[in-house]
Amino acid sequence: MSIKTVSRTAGLVLAGLLCAGAALAQAVRAEGAWARATVPGQQATGAFMTLTAPAGARLVGASSPAAGVAEIHEMAMQGDVIRMRALDAVALPAGQAVELRPSGRHLMLLDLKAPLKDGSTVPLTLRLQDAQGVETRLELQVPVRKAAAPAAAAGHDHDHDHKH
Numbered sequence: 001m002s003i004k005t006v007s008r009t010a011g012l013v014l015a016g017l018l019c020a021g022a023a024l025a026q027a028v029r030a031e032g033a034w035a036r037a038t039v040p041g042q043q044a045t046g047a048f049m050t051l052t053a054p055a056g057a058r059l060v061g062a063s064s065p066a067a068g069v070a071e072i073h074e075m076a077m078q079g080d081v082i083r084m085r086a087l088d089a090v091a092l093p094a095g096q097a098v099e100l101r102p103s104g105r106h107l108m109l110l111d112l113k114a115p116l117k118d119g120s121t122v123p124l125t126l127r128l129q130d131a132q133g134v135e136t137r138l139e140l141q142v143p144v145r146k147a148a149a150p151a152a153a154a155g156h157d158h159d160h161d162h163k164h
């Protein structure tokens with residue numbers, strides 16, 4: 001936590017609400033995460049979520065024991081064709097919700113070791129870098145679904161973060 005934040009009353013109140021001080025106050029939140037279910041033989045699928053970094057951060061990578069490789073992708077138009085391309089990182093500006101979604105930037109699980117079954121969960125580790133370049137990991141258990149949940153149901157995930 002910066003000295004500037006500590007000096008502000010609002011910063012102190014916020015720190016008091018969180019359970020583990022400075023490190024947790026800057027922790028990136030992942031909300032509404034889901035991964036698309038696959039059928040046997042399918043090698044790749046996407047994982048989606050909304051990330052919020054209270055102090056700003058960059059998503060610089062991901063990994064999962066269920067996949068040989070995990071990449072950050074972006075859908076981009078190339079002429080008339082929509083293609084996915086790999087990104088090195090996704091900027092997470094301070095306090096701003098950044099959506100990883102099927103039609104935009106997303107995480108791609110490649111080289112799947114087994115089909116991801118609807119209703120199961122898949123472990124996913126996000127690699128994050130703060131403004132000072134310090135890397136942290138965010139471990140997630142991502143629900144596997146055939147399609148995105150309606151917005152109302154997606155709110156269900158909010159309470160799982162940072163409660164002890």
Ligand SMILES: [Cu+2]
Nearest residue numbers: 073084107108
């Ligand atoms: Cu992709």
